[in-house]
Amino acid sequence: MKVIYFHRNTKAGYSINKVTQTIVREIEDKEEYYMPSAGSGLKDLIKNIRFIRSHRQKGAIHHITGDVHYGILGLIGYKSVLTIHDTVGLDFIQMSRLKSLIYKMLWFRIPMMLATKVLCISEVTKSYLMKYSSRKDIRVIHDAIDSSLQFSQLKQINSPVKILFVGVKDNKNLIRCFEALKGIDCIVTIIGKPSPKQIRALSENGINYTSKSNLSDKELNAEYYNCDIVSFCSLFEGFGMPALEAHQAGRPVLCSTIPVLKEVAGEAACYADPYDVASIRSAYLRLVNDETYRQQLVEKGKENVLNFFPSFIKKQWEDVYHEL
Structure with missing residues (x-):
């Protein structure tokens, strides 16, 4: 065949x-x-x-x-x-x-x-x-899920917290996320080239960041290992692979409440209303401050990813x- x-x-x-x-x-x-x-x-x-x-x-x-x-x-x-x-x-x-x-x-x-x-x-x-x-x-x-991405135990989060964003299109909802991070001691890594509007939002909200493009699979995997939290608070998705990649890498993930991300991530994500900056900020703070909750999400992620x-x-x- x-x-x-x-x-x-x-x-x-x-x-x-x-x-x-x-x-x-x-x-x-x-x-x-x-x-x-x-x-x-x-x-x-x-x-x-x-x-x-x-x-x-x-x-x-x-x-x-x-x-x-x-x-x-x-x-x-x-x-x-x-x-x-x-x-x-x-x-x-x-x-x-x-x-x-x-x-x-x-x-x-x-x-x-x-x-x-x-x-x-x-x-x-x-x-x-x-x-x-x-x-x-x-x-x-x-x-x-790509099996080349392996589980890596998350260590205790120290300041500044390292947050990974994968993708820069408008549906990724980055600007609201940057507004929600204002005042939180963090370093943001963005996979993709941010737009001038997104760069302005980073500056206005006092966020230190780096952006990386055209990464190999190995280099992208390394970004998951290097972060503390994966942020994926999209407005619209067809699937939601970054959520699964966070699970596979052993990292807690913040997802939006859109139905497809609930379908993919199940109970293994911290959810926020993608249109509500206060909701997104509350989710970030919970992930940063509650170590027990983070570990619970990581364990649930290990189970969830088996389906993929x-x-x-x-x-x-x-x-x-x-x-x-």
């Missing part, structure tokens, strides 16, 4: 490829291809669809692993699996009416109609997808392939 994987161009983003490779590298009979174009213009779409057509094979299973959903147009008549990670572009980012319509049709409605199997990575994402498709067979298969081990998720992928 050969599986041909089609991935988006790495210049279009790193996160989807990272979580996908956790499983793909364990699949034996496979071929992998990355889209030649990272853009989303008409010429880019045509180029990528033609690329997929030129690499499809009769009898093989073709799996589009995320983002380039429109690539299904190059697989009509062939066995296909489409993984959809989120609907951020439709449900969070503001677009013109025309652009939103085109995006909805080419990235969601048409691909979900044509794909042999449609997968998504959380029950919350599935609920959003149901707005754009009448399919009843959309299947939820969670992302898998690669071997468990790989079997679910293979079950889908065997159905084709």
Whole structure:
């Protein structure tokens, strides 16, 4: 059973490829291809669809692993699996009416109609997808945690507390988090390049910070080990891998109360209302000051992450392939 994987161009983003490779590298009979174009213009779409057509094979299973959903147009008549990670572009980012319509049709409605199997990575994402498709067979298969990230015992927190933020897009809610940290003795590490507005918020709230970009997996793992608390108080997510990575690394994590993070992190996170700065601040202070609570979260995280081990998720992928 050969599986041909089609991935988006790495210049279009790193996160989807990272979580996908956790499983793909364990699949034996496979071929992998990355889209030649990272853009989303008409010429880019045509180029990528033609690329997929030129690499499809009769009898093989073709799996589009995320983002380039429109690539299904190059697989009509062939066995296909489409993984959809989120609907951020439709449900969070503001677009013109025309652009939103085109995006909805080419990235969601048409691909979900044509794909042999449609997968998504959380029950919350599935609920959003149901707005754009009448399919009843959309299947939820969670992302898998990278097993290269190992548990590291958290030592006592000393001042300044080291807080890790992963991601800088608007849905990550960094500015409210920075406002909540005003007056708390901390050093913030941000994975990604903060915007001028975010940098201004850091300065206005007197927060010492460093930002790091283009990290290898090993370097990103080191940031988890080096921090005391992982902050992931997002407004919108398709899944929530940083919460699991905090669990795997043995670090307490602050999450927002959005449903998908409760689905992923369960009882192993300290929750805050992402729209309420006072709520976020209260959560930070509890994590900083209550050592017993921190350790309870870490222990619950060790248990929770077992549900996302690669071997468990790989079997679910293979079950889908065997159905084709």
